[in-house]
Amino acid sequence: MDTKKRHEHKNCRQLLGSLSEYVDGELDEELCGVLEQHLDGCEDCRIVVDTLRKTVYLYHESAKAEDIPSDIRKRLYKSLNIEDYLGK
Numbered sequence: 001m002d003t004k005k006r007h008e009h010k011n012c013r014q015l016l017g018s019l020s021e022y023v024d025g026e027l028d029e030e031l032c033g034v035l036e037q038h039l040d041g042c043e044d045c046r047i048v049v050d051t052l053r054k055t056v057y058l059y060h061e062s063a064k065a066e067d068i069p070s071d072i073r074k075r076l077y078k079s080l081n082i083e084d085y086l087g088k
């Protein structure tokens, strides 16, 4: 019944560290593949990516900004508890 038995949380932490680049489309093609493969089997990470993508998209739509200032990005991450997640 342990659905997280094969879940390597170590990978999650590594991959979540690359999420901002991934969502921005700045991540290496190779790393993108690794990340997407992991997302296939990891619902936790998928939820984080989905949420981050939607938030970034909505921000771009409303602000028509090319780049998200780092302080806003930081606040965004904090609101998504990514830092808590990474800190575990």
Ligand SMILES: [Zn+2]
Pocket: 011, 012, 038, 042, 043, 044, 045
């Ligand atoms: Zn994961």
